[in-house]
Amino acid sequence: MKRKILSNRTITRLSLYYQYLSRITDKKFISSKDLAGLLGINDAKIRKDLASAGQFGIRGKGYEISQLHSSLEKVLGINRTWNVVIIGCGNLGSALLKYQGFSKHKFNIVAGFDIDKTKVNKEINGIKIYHFDLFGKFVKSNKIDIAVVTVPQEAASEVIDKVVSYGIKGILNFTPLQVYKKDCIILKTDITIEFIRLACLLANKK
Amino acid sequence: MKRKILSNRTITRLSLYYQYLSRITDKKFISSKDLAGLLGINDAKIRKDLASAGQFGIRGKGYEISQLHSSLEKVLGINRTWNVVIIGCGNLGSALLKYQGFSKHKFNIVAGFDIDKTKVNKEINGIKIYHFDLFGKFVKSNKIDIAVVTVPQEAASEVIDKVVSYGIKGILNFTPLQVYKKDCIILKTDITIEFIRLACLLANKK
DNA sequence: TAGATTGTTAATCGATTAACAATC
DNA sequence: TAGATTGTTAATCGATTAACAATC
Numbered sequence: 042m043k044r045k046i047l048s049n050r051t052i053t054r055l056s057l058y059y060q061y062l063s064r065i066t067d068k069k070f071i072s073s074k075d076l077a078g079l080l081g082i083n084d085a086k087i088r089k090d091l092a093s094a095g096q097f098g099i100r101g102k103g104y105e106i107s108q109l110h111s112s113l114e115k116v117l118g119i120n121r122t123w124n125v126v127i128i129g130c131g132n133l134g135s136a137l138l139k140y141q142g143f144s145k146h147k148f149n150i151v152a153g154f155d156i157d158k159t160k161v162n163k164e165i166n167g168i169k170i171y172h173f174d175l176f177g178k179f180v181k182s183n184k185i186d187i188a189v190v191t192v193p194q195e196a197a198s199e200v201i202d203k204v205v206s207y208g209i210k211g212i213l214n215f216t217p218l219q220v221y222k223k224d225c226i227i228l229k230t231d232i233t234i235e236f237i238r239l240a241c242l243l244a245n246k247k
Numbered sequence: 248m249k250r251k252i253l254s255n256r257t258i259t260r261l262s263l264y265y266q267y268l269s270r271i272t273d274k275k276f277i278s279s280k281d282l283a284g285l286l287g288i289n290d291a292k293i294r295k296d297l298a299s300a301g302q303f304g305i306r307g308k309g310y311e312i313s314q315l316h317s318s319l320e321k322v323l324g325i326n327r328t329w330n331v332v333i334i335g336c337g338n339l340g341s342a343l344l345k346y347q348g349f350s351k352h353k354f355n356i357v358a359g360f361d362i363d364k365t366k367v368n369k370e371i372n373g374i375k376i377y378h379f380d381l382f383g384k385f386v387k388s389n390k391i392d393i394a395v396v397t398v399p400q401e402a403a404s405e406v407i408d409k410v411v412s413y414g415i416k417g418i419l420n421f422t423p424l425q426v427y428k429k430d431c432i433i434l435k436t437d438i439t440i441e442f443i444r445l446a447c448l449l450a451n452k453k
Numbered sequence: 454t455a456g457a458t459t460g461t462t463a464a465t466c467g468a469t470t471a472a473c474a475a476t477c
Numbered sequence: 478t479a480g481a482t483t484g485t486t487a488a489t490c491g492a493t494t495a496a497c498a499a500t501c
Contacts, residue, residue: 241322
C-alpha cells in the first residue's frame, strides 16, 4: 500500500468523503462518479485523492463503502483517541466543552483551563476547569495530544508559547493571532475571517 | 482604479492583512517585504494581492498604513453594516450571540431563532430569540443580509432551504451539510473537520 | 541623484481535469 | 464475454515566486 504525502487540500476533502460516507447506509458500493455528483466535486479528483491515500477501489464496481470508511479512518488518524484540552473557557471555549459531537470522533476533551476565578474549579459537561497556572503540572501527569486555544487576542501569544514549551504537538488556534512554531502544528481557524470573506463576496457579487 | 475579480485565497489573505494592519499603531508606512516577514508570506504575493484589489502603494516608500487599511475595508465590503441573524441558539449559536467582537466589524446581530421553547422569547446579550416559525415574517419587515446556521445536522437541510427561499443572499453554514444553492452564497465552516485535519497531520507527521 | 520598493512580466510549481488503458 | 469503473498519464489551468524595469 503506497502512500504519498497528502496535501492539505486532499486531507480536507478526505474528511469530507469520510463524513459523507458515515451517513450512507443503504448501499454497499459507491463509484467515484456517484460520490462526485453528490458532493459537487470532479470524479477524477476523488479517485486521485483516494489513490493517494492507499488503494481502495475495485475496477468496474467502485468502492466498498464500509471498507473505504474504515480505511479513511486510519489515514485520517481518527481510528485512535486524541486527548484534548480547551484553554480559555469563554463563549467559544465553553461551547466546545458542551459539544457532544466530539466523542463520536474519539476526540476526548479531558480538561478546560482558564484564569477567571468564577470559572476555575467549576465543571462544564462533566469536564473540570483548572487554573491555567496548573497547566504545566497537568500536562506532566496526563497525556495531552491537542490544545484548543480559545483565549482573547491579548493572551494568545503568551498562552501559545507556554503550550508549545510544555511539549504539546498540535494546537487549534481560534484566536486572530498568526503563529508559526517549529515542533508544533498550529491550525488557525478564524470565525471573524469567515464573516469578512462572506461580506466581501456579497459586496463584489456580479 | 482597476479591479480584478478576487480569488477566494486572495480574499482570505486580504482579510489577514486587514486584521494585521488594524493592530499597527507605531508606523505610518509599511513595505510588502516587512509585512511578508511578519506574516510569513512571500512579498511578491502580497504586492500582487494588493494590486489586484486596487492601487495602493508608493514606489520606494511602501504602503501608507491608514490609507491601505481603509481601502481594504472598502474592498472587503466591511465599510458598511451587515445585518445578521443566528439560526439555532445551541452551544455555538449562543456563543456567537454573546461574542462582542462582531460589532467592531459592523456585523450587527439583530436576532436569534430557535424552535426550543426554553430558548424562544429569551434574550442573550440583549438580542431576542424568536421561534423559527416567525422567520419569514421577520425577514419581510427587517433587512437581513446574512444568516448564520448553527442548527443540528438533522435540521440543516430544511433550515437552509427555508432561508434561501426567503431571499437571504449569504449564509455561514456551521453544520456538516455540504450545500450548493443558486442565488445564495453559502460558506461552510466545519470545526470538526479542523480537528480531523489536525489529527491527520499529527498521525502522518514525519 | 541614489536607494528603496512598487507593479508586473515571465518562470515555476502544484492542483485540477480529461482521457483512456487496465481490469474487475 | 460485455459493461463499468478504476488508477494513472498527459493536458490544462491557476497560483506562487523570482526577477527587474519603472518610479517614488
